[in-house]
Amino acid sequence: MHEVHVVCAHGRVETGELSMSEAALSPNAPVAPRLGEDGLAVIVGIGVLILALVSLYGPDLLGWAVTTSVWADPTKALGAVSKAYAGLGGAGALVTTYLALLVVLSAGAAALGAEVRKFAVAFTVVFIIAYASWFVGSWAYIATVTPADQAKFGVSWSLRLTNEGGYIVALIVGLVIANAFPRFADWLKDAIRPELYIKIAIVLLGAFIAVTAAGKLTLASSLLLRGVAAIVEAYLIYWSVVYFIARKWFGFSREWAAPLASGVSICGVAAAIATGGAIRARPQVPVLVSSLVVIFAVVEVLILPFLAQTFLSSQPLVAAAWIGLAVKTDGAAVAAGGITESLVLAKAAAEGINYQPGWLIAVTTTVKVFIDIFIGVWAFILAYIWTNHINVKAGGEKAKASEIWERFPKFVLGFIVTFAAGLALALGGAGPKLAAAVGEANTFRVIFFILTFFSIGVLTDFRKLWREGFGKLAAVYLVSLFGFVIWVGLIISWLFFAGVKPPLVG
């Protein structure tokens, strides 16, 4: 057991005695960081986008980023994203990308108050394993979908996971490390930061979604309006039902039931921690709930995209919205949205329907970001009720309106900035050069997705489920998630997105 510091969503640092894997949820932060993960994600995400956009007016500064194609011959798999850097070769592009990420993220780790040397060593190993997983996932036997592709690569069968099957490989490798090699997982924990990686990816995703949406602005704005339903569903319906189930059916105390309801209903880790702070719960409570959220999010990522492909491929945007509503934690949800898009689009392509890529992940991300925005407001409402009606103490601390801003997920601002910049440039007629520049930034988005999947796997210790007492918490989660949340999410996604299709290619 370790005495660790829990960096809460609102930026305060609290302490508590946690197990090793609980500690991994909030990596070492011995002192209050000068910069939070949200701020760092905004800086890195916007920085990458600015470097990519330089190519609109001058030199191509990011064309060296490594990209992986589906391969049968491994020597032909890797390459630089831009032809201008083809001379680097695949290995050169890979090493350059690694070094660039190492320098930027090590500086970020220093700003977060982490030990830079330990981070750099752990990140090197994390990058190697995660990218190797991505490389394996692009093998033709895993990635090809159509018979034509299989013939092209000379393979007779395939798992048909698409070229984004590497995410699943990275997740599984992470799970194996967490559950079979826990000491190695603990050694890696300095660079296991799924929330940071996914927040950078979401900031980068803003520009990509904007360029996708610019071509069909009316459709995009219609979809945005429908994202409002997700907010109502998560905060007002899911939360109250899960809270009732936890309190009435399972007999949990208020201190446990509120973070649990937020974890299952809203957006996993961040919501559980914000709620824990709002109702003045002991820090161990939301952290334990968060570890449960991560475990179930992994189960969802491994199951729901394939269910979406099987049963919802005729309704692609219903599938995308459903994933955003059902999968908890930003990282798992947006990443699952990426896999779902690949799987659904591949199935449609096999049937001769070629949808434009980008729309499904745009819907999943919009749903998730809309939900995230209101975490602060919801935490304030709970804090007001708890401090004024439930834990009333003479002269006790009362809820402050400033908590709404303190708990606001700041990385959302980065998403809004990159979305606005991308949209302004696209509507200003930047055209194919903009698409190429945003494509280079998107290469880094894919790399951060890979790091997110691997990190989530490394944090997921299934042995926790057998820990005494944990089963009751897991039971509430299981009943609420699989008995209620995913079905209501499916009905509401259907109500708002049925019949709405992404534009076709060309």
Place this chain on the structure above:
Amino acid sequence: MSDQELRNELKAPVEPLLPIEKKLIGWSLGIGVALLVLLVIINHFLPVA
């Protein structure tokens, strides 16, 4: 939190639902369902372009 502490916590006597909790659950659900119905109506009259 040790296994023993966690087990003891989760076996603690049940705290009955307070009136304010019942209000929170009831109002959340009521407002949520009403807003969803409203959004479905808006969705019906303003279909996706």
